[in-house]
Amino acid sequence: MNIKTTLERRISDxxxxxxxxxxxxxxxxxxxxxxxxxxxxxxxxxxxxxxxNPRKFAEAVVEKLDLSDLAEKVELAGAGFINITLKRDWLDxxxxxxxxxxxxxxxxxxKNPETVIVDYSGPNLAxxxxxxxxxxxxxxxxLARTLQFIGYNVIPQxxxxxxxxxxxxxxxxxxxxRKEKGGIVGERDTDGVVVTVDSxxxxxxxxxxxxxxxxxxxxxPEFAEKARKRVVLLQSGDKExxxxxxxxxxxxxxxxxxxxxxxxxxxxxxxxRGESFYNDDLPNVVADLEKRSLLKISDGAKGVxxxxxxxxxxxxxxxxxxxxxxxxxxxxxxLAAIRYRVQELHADRILYVTDSRQAQHFAQVFAVAKKAxxxxxxxxxxxxxxxxxxxxxLINILSFLLVLFHIKRKTNIREHKLSTKLEHVPFGMMLGTxxxxxxxxxxxxxxxxxxxxxxxxxxxxxMDQREDVYPQARSYKTYKAIGVxxxxxxxxxQNRTSDYVFSWDKMLSLDGNTAPYMQYAYARIQSIxxxxxxxxxxxxxxxxxxxxTIHVVEPAERALGVKxxxxxxxxxxVAETCLPNILCxxxxxxxxxxxxxxxxxxVLKSEGxxxxxxxxxxxxxxxxxxxxxxxxxIDVLEQM
RNA sequence: GCGCCCGUAGCUCAGCUGGAUAGAGCAGCGGUCUUCUAAACCGCAGGUCGCAGGUUCGAGUCCUGCCGGGCGCGCCA
Numbered sequence: 001m002n003i004k005t006t007l008e009r010r011i012s013d014x015x016x017x018x019x020x021x022x023x024x025x026x027x028x029x030x031x032x033x034x035x036x037x038x039x040x041x042x043x044x045x046x047x048x049x050x051x052x053n054p055r056k057f058a059e060a061v062v063e064k065l066d067l068s069d070l071a072e073k074v075e076l077a078g079a080g081f082i083n084i085t086l087k088r089d090w091l092d093x094x095x096x097x098x099x100x101x102x103x104x105x106x107x108x109x110x111k112n113p114e115t116v117i118v119d120y121s122g123p124n125l126a127x128x129x130x131x132x133x134x135x136x137x138x139x140x141x142x143l144a145r146t147l148q149f150i151g152y153n154v155i156p157q158x159x160x161x162x163x164x165x166x167x168x169x170x171x172x173x174x175x176x177x178r179k180e181k182g183g184i185v186g187e188r189d190t191d192g193v194v195v196t197v198d199s200x201x202x203x204x205x206x207x208x209x210x211x212x213x214x215x216x217x218x219x220x221p222e223f224a225e226k227a228r229k230r231v232v233l234l235q236s237g238d239k240e241x242x243x244x245x246x247x248x249x250x251x252x253x254x255x256x257x258x259x260x261x262x263x264x265x266x267x268x269x270x271x272x273r274g275e276s277f278y279n280d281d282l283p284n285v286v287a288d289l290e291k292r293s294l295l296k297i298s299d300g301a302k303g304v305x306x307x308x309x310x311x312x313x314x315x316x317x318x319x320x321x322x323x324x325x326x327x328x329x330x331x332x333x334x335l336a337a338i339r340y341r342v343q344e345l346h347a348d349r350i351l352y353v354t355d356s357r358q359a360q361h362f363a364q365v366f367a368v369a370k371k372a373x374x375x376x377x378x379x380x381x382x383x384x385x386x387x388x389x390x391x392x393x394l395i396n397i398l399s400f401l402l403v404l405f406h407i408k409r410k411t412n413i414r415e416h417k418l419s420t421k422l423e424h425v426p427f428g429m430m431l432g433t434x435x436x437x438x439x440x441x442x443x444x445x446x447x448x449x450x451x452x453x454x455x456x457x458x459x460x461x462x463m464d465q466r467e468d469v470y471p472q473a474r475s476y477k478t479y480k481a482i483g484v485x486x487x488x489x490x491x492x493x494q495n496r497t498s499d500y501v502f503s504w505d506k507m508l509s510l511d512g513n514t515a516p517y518m519q520y521a522y523a524r525i526q527s528i529x530x531x532x533x534x535x536x537x538x539x540x541x542x543x544x545x546x547x548x549t550i551h552v553v554e555p556a557e558r559a560l561g562v563k564x565x566x567x568x569x570x571x572x573x574v575a576e577t578c579l580p581n582i583l584c585x586x587x588x589x590x591x592x593x594x595x596x597x598x599x600x601x602x603v604l605k606s607e608g609x610x611x612x613x614x615x616x617x618x619x620x621x622x623x624x625x626x627x628x629x630x631x632x633x634i635d636v637l638e639q640m
Numbered sequence: 641g642c643g644c645c646c647g648u649a650g651c652u653c654a655g656c657u658g659g660a661u662a663g664a665g666c667a668g669c670g671g672u673c674u675u676c677u678a679a680a681c682c683g684c685a686g687g688u689c690g691c692a693g694g695u696u697c698g699a700g701u702c703c704u705g706c707c708g709g710g711c712g713c714g715c716c717a
Binding site: 024026028031032035039041044045048054077078079080081124161164165166275298299300301302303309310311312313314317318319320322323324325327329330331333355356357358359360361363426428429433435462463465466468469470493494495497498499501503505506509510511512513514516517519520521523524525527528529530531532573577579581582585588589592595596598599602603604605618639640 | 644657658681
């Protein structure tokens with residue numbers, strides 16, 4: 001149980017009792033300290049709806065509201081705000097409960113844990129992973145971790161690009177390099193390293209291989225022709241072609257795995273379900289669309305008309321699922337993936353963590369999936385097919401009406417309750433400090449591996465500049481935790497929907513609202529425990545320091561306590577909105593509250609119950625910081 | 641042409657279904673280490689929330705128009 005929902009429930013009841021049923025309580029942390037701990041703004045909106053005097057109405061609500069068990073003060077203020085100051089003993093008891101729940105920290109487990117697919121990372125296996133994959137990979141990972149922690153059944157899906165024309169070209173190029181160049185791709189200009197493809201198809205520079213293949217494709221018409229034929233061979237299942245393709249795919253995945261390990265991302269081989277996985281099902285997708293009379297033909301291409309989207313000529317948009325030459329497109333693969341996730345993985349909710357440029361594409365794919373009934377799983381034994389058909393038609397009509405009435409944004413993308421929810425989780429581009437897409441100084445693509453290396457290197461320099469650093473803290477593990485943590489946090493702490501300006505300086509400074517700041521706060525707390533261990537057992541206060549009896553007396557203690565209790569509602573907000581920056585903002589606030597406490601409330605120098613309570617408060621703060629960072633995919637450090 | 645997103649302090653950004661005096665961090669200035677890690681803490685300064693209307697008790701937030709920027713729009717992904 002968290003503070004917010006507890007108050008919401010009580011106040012909603014009071015609102016209903018005062019005559020405003022279904023009115024949201026609008027509970028949030030108080031905007032200013034003099035307003036107490038929490039405020040409820042719901043009376044104002046409810047009174048407006050009822051066309052009554054807000055102040056008078058709020059009075060009636062307060063009349064019906066009994067918070068005596070948990071609030072010390074319930075005040076009516078301003079135009080009709082309800083300000084709530086929580087009772088000290090109640091805070092103490094909630095903190096004790098949180099202390100006792102070491103694993104889950106009082107974050108409520110959902111009653112009906114949904115199965116949530118998180119589709120993220122999805123690199124193109126033809127090339128090496130670059131900065132373009134960073135945001136999807138770390139935002140998706142943070143969301144997967146958070147949802148899993150809450151108790152949802154999370155199934156990550158790495159929808160890698162492992163099929164298509166590029167692979168025909170690469171196979172052809174690999175054959176050429178092996179047969180005519182003795183396995184040597186060429187020599188890199190930058191450092192003179194010779195890039196090779198050995199007999200096991202090990203490649204020491206995927207990106208370089210791709211570039212060379214592309215160059216040959218663009219400049220050698222004979223090769224280009226062979227490459228195109230190779231695509232046909234690949235698609236028709238030619239043995240030699242498939243063998244090389246498979247080996248190359250494996251080699252590329254090996255590279256991805258290295259990046260994921262360096263980044264500390266959960267994705268593994270079992271989560272990989274690339275485009276090729278859906279190959280055999282693509283004709284079925286088209287056949288199914290035809291069966292449902294959705295499939296139309298235009299200029300030889302097969303597709304679905306969408307009334308709710310217009311093309312340049314103001315005609316209904318035509319989403320092609322099969323080209324005039326018989327080939328399939330990524331929209332087809334996406335539809336096949338939806339079917340697989342709904343039918344085989346039993347998804348209740350599917351999150352697509354991709355950049356915002358694909359928003360329209362997903363809106364269209366989702367629209368077709370809905371029309372084709374791909375999002376409805378046959379799980380309701382009692383509902384007969386004709387009933388489902390009627391419901392499906394109703395949904396179609398409803399969503400069409402919604403669009404007609406210009407109810408935009410989420411409403412027309414969100415699905416009917418009975419079906420799998422499809423959500424695009426978009427994020428902005430990664431820009432350089434010049435405001436243009438982030439590139440190397442030479443204007444090339446920044447490889448993800450290089451970026452990670454540089455982050456670790458920068459962390460090492462920052463550490464080595466400090467004189468008061470603990471000797472044990474100087475290690476590669478520390479540099480990695482700080483560097484990678486800083487890299488991830490810098491991204492995650494920003495609202496994902498906006499473009500993200502990446503700056504080396506910002507990273508190098510490792511200052512302000514950053515991962516190192518959080519890691520430092522954690523390390524300082526650990527230091528208290530180490531000091532405590534060095535004290536004689538008598539001085540340590542025995543078991544009483546360990547039982548979680550906390551008394552928030554001082555203002556700084558109280559502020560820290562309230563902040564700690566807000567962890568569950570923060571986690572729930574992240575899960576609901578898919579915005580990890582909410583968690584970052586919370587952690588930064590929490591660290592601020594802890595620093596205030598740390599400055600004004602001596603822990604080890606106090607005595608008896610006071611010390612015991614403060615030690616417990618420190619323990620709890622450390623656990624919340626550790627857990628919060630863990631959910632973001634960031635490691636903590638015992639010393640810095 | 642149509643559609644989506646964005647415009648908040650010098651810079652990078654928060655701002656939760658409309659709520660009380662718009663918040664941080666950098667950078668700048670000034671203070672704190674004989675006391676649990678100074679990668680810290682405290683203070684100061686910094687704003688016509690792109691512009692103009694509208695909706696109402698109340699708008700950074702909702703609506704309309706304009707200006708400026710980004711992205712997308714049937715056989716690439």
